[in-house]
Amino acid sequence: MASKIETAEAVEILSGNEAIARGAWEAGIRLAAAYPGTPSTEILEAMAGYEGVYCEWSPNEKVAMEVGVGASMAGGRALVCMKHVGLNVAADPFFSSSYVGLEAGLVVVSADDPGMHSSQDEQDNRNYARFARVPVLEPSDSGEAKEFMVAAYELSERFDTPVMFRTTTRTSHSKSLVTMGERVETEPVTEVRRDWNKYLMMPQNAIARHRIVEQRARDVAEYAETCPFNRVEMGDTRVGIITSGAIYGYAREALPDASYLKLGMTYPLPAKLIADFRSKVDKLYVVEELDPFLEEAVRLLGVKVDGGKELNTLLGELDARSVARSLASAGVPGVNPDLLGDLAPQAADLPGRPPTFCPGCSHRGLFVVLKKLRVFVSGDIGCYTMGALPPYSAVHCSTCMGASISMAHGMAKVLEPPAADAKPDLRKKVVGVIGDSTFFHSGITSLMNVAYNGGKTLSIIVDNSTTAMTGGQENPGTGKTLLGEPSAVVDVPALCAALGIKRVTTIDPYDMAETERVLREELAADEASVVIAKAPCVLQFKIRKSVYQVDAELCIGCKRCLQAGCGALNLYTDPNGDLKVEISATDCAGCGVCSQLCRQDAIVRPVSAEGKGS
């Protein structure tokens, strides 16, 4: 799909993420690095389309952050992007970057996911900004995202500080109008300036830098008083609202005529501006999503707040209706009545439509087998986490990137070994399952730990040669970079061997009998082992083999094939009242998992007109 349409005026409809990339390009950045993660992924994908910027997918957010710190320390403006949990991984260099500062601007995008559309937790990463004494800008739409991004680099250099650029799913993934500008040409980087006191964080230097960092926070707070992105919009003075980001839009709809202090920079805060705004309104409300980040800071200034987090929940996303209802319940005048009406009743008991493995997905057969084996599966972050959903229900824990193997190791270390005369029981076995990109991200050290500390767990690396869940990005195993250049390819079996794993087997996960045989063998082994289930992502590589059909004469309606949980299969009742399964020819990708499950030989691949069976 085309991402944009050129118009005569320099106005385009861009997503927040596309606008961030545009703003960074206009600011003359020389480098951008990221690890994919919803809702941040499209920033680097858009960035890669601009000339004059080196862009890369780093193997994880910590590496991306350090690459950005290095570039800015050398004198090139740099951009680093991640989802909220990515900053947990990158926290170490993020904090250090605050101490060392930079030669050229450094902006770190943290794309938070209130409502957890595609995340394992909710985090308000503005807390990191305050924690690390790094100023944070929060745009409320794409137009501001571009404008703030250009300004973020000026702010970064003026105060010698990295800047956090905090979005949420609704600013990153919503589209609105953006006015285009020109790129600022920055000086080429010819050498790396040496400044031992500033850039080498041994204690004697770091002690001196901490003093500078705290002074800088006070200086930026002073600047916040006149920062053009902190804007007062006076209306009805009975009600004053302090808000930021996408929530500003919800509040404007909920209370069209109120007075607003719209904060574009949410750390550090402008104390005088806030006190002055307070003095002009009768009641003051702070409306924000997730944590009471602004509210607590405003209260600490000694400013009276008439309503905050007790009105708008800590949990999930807000929207205009929830804001309207919460303020109306507190007796706030002027709430938009259109947002207070009752809703039409929702239809009850409708089947949900959760995401699932695509027809043809290489993970499907593996999870059917894992379910049959009844092992405990320690899962990870990626498409294969959907192996936890029915009908597989074959993933039993999943926390954060790279945790599958290390958690399985910890479990195995505390599990009592079976008695010498006990029957083998696979239910007591723990297996780690991790994808290729997640393994490169933070699974390698976990596997090294298993080998080093004499673990005996089985780790399954599901290698589909792409970063599938976020839309198919390149990674160190795919042989290509973000910019499309051919690259070195990690040799996964050799890497596992180099880490000290002696049993490494590669299997074809579409061959379920062989998959089961190998897994049983490796589970019986008395040492650590790795099984690499290697087959490319059907969605990313558009793989379609010839389709299967059901021989209705042979189908007995036993539903065994439905264990595949494939969207191409459909259960129906034939005119005789008998249950049968049919296969959608438009959806079937020809993987054969359902056929292997069928015990009636009813699912067959007809020989096509050209005589090709596969």
Add this chain to the structure above:
Amino acid sequence: MSARPTMNVLLTGVGGQGVVLASFVLSHVAMSEGYDVKQSEVHGMAQRGGSVTSHFRFGDKVWSPLVPEGTADLLMAFEALEGLRYVHWLKPGGVLVYNALRINPSPVSAGLATYPGDVDGLIRAAWPNTKCVNANELAAKAGTVKAANVAMLGAISPTLPFALETWEEVIRKAVPPKTVDVNLEAFRLGAASASTPDDAGCSTR
């Protein structure tokens, strides 16, 4: 000119149905006609058969990208169940236009749930101000079933204040060059279906 109020459209469907492209066309048509535009969708799991929603809003000044529940002027459902699921998003007097198509959710495919048998009846009971369109059939007639999303745009086009030329100009630029004619034909058939007095015979399958 008096201020034009914000119009709210909610698009719903299943990953892979072209909901995102339809939103793209709507946004650019509204921008071309001089409106402020905001649009929002959630990426990440959209291609894996999950439920997809996209919010599209236009007016003189649009504050936020989300259509609040109970305020949609138009609910455009690319699949019947995904229409029924979101009727509470409509405001009183709002219009539901849905595609006469059933796509089984994964729990139904796995035999763990059933698709509502009389989904058309349930939709009409829940929201009488409803129009059913056979967008996949219209698109197939135009040349490819892949243009069903553009046929849906044709079907809802009479409910929005945009000129035909603007629709056509944006569709030309938004779809792959080789498919322009097919898509324009699908749009035209969709628009024509909207003016038929009733859609008797249009039911999901």
